[in-house]
Amino acid sequence: MSGSLNVLVIVAIIALVVVRQLKPQRLDANGKVWWLLPAVLAFMAVREPGLLDAAHPAESGALLAVGVVIGALTGAAWAWTMRIWTDPDGAVWSSVRPVTAAAWLLGAALRFGLYGVGLLMGVHLGTQATMLSVAATLLARTGTMVWRAQTLRPTYRVAAGG
Template identity: 50%
Template sequence: MSGLVNALVIVAVAATVIARQFRARAINTDRRWWLLPVILAVVALREPGILDAHHRAESAVLLAVELLIGVATGAGWAWTTRVWTAPDGVVWTKSTKASLAVWGVGIALRIGLFALGLALGLHQNSSALMLTLGTTLLVRDGILVWRAQSLGTADRPAPAYGDDVRSARKERA
């Protein structure tokens, strides 16, 4: 695929995934939650220019850092997502404002990494970004499925970091 097609795929997948996460939706732990991230990774790894041919070591380090950012973004996104069980036993998820902040930081770090690559004179392919997006989604979905499976039956939402959930302790004046 060309760089333009890769970029369009990345934007379309990211926009769809992000938009869906800010609406409450049921999570099905039995479905193939890993399929979309694996497809993105396979498409990215099939592209020949994921590493700069003239600067292999530098571009490999840059790719490794980008993948670490993807893992951190996926984990942060999953842990800032609300997960709760409805009275009928269905597990629901919804991203929070903190989840949006995690995405913002992740995007800012990726932009900074891209700028660093440009400053070092590295050729950067959109395949690296697609691989990182697949990694982010895989980590996020894996943690959410694990959280949903371990939630059990609960009658109140499980708090996510950034929620305005007050402590059950007695406040002192």
């Protein structure tokens, strides 16, 4: 897949995820296929050569690993800053809070900073590295949200001895 198409896929997925987050969203506490979109993104990132800079394989590998860790930490921060609750029927819901936007912005700033470090080192980090980082972000975010949803108890109570 060309770099331009990779950029289009990354932007489309980020836009879809962010737009969906702007309104309260019902979560599937069972989390049957929560890993599917990140897995597809990761597969797309690693299936073609060029993930690592051939002129600087060790440096680009290290920057790629740091980028994936930044992505995972961003996703976890995103999930932990979300408001999560159960409704009277026991369904789990989530919505963003202002601090969630701060988590998004911090993650983006760290990612751009990583690209800056790569430029200073003369290492090329392509769109595949970004795609893998976005996959890590979504995997950590959704996995954390599923885990949080499974640990919630309904806000209603069952009468004792009933």
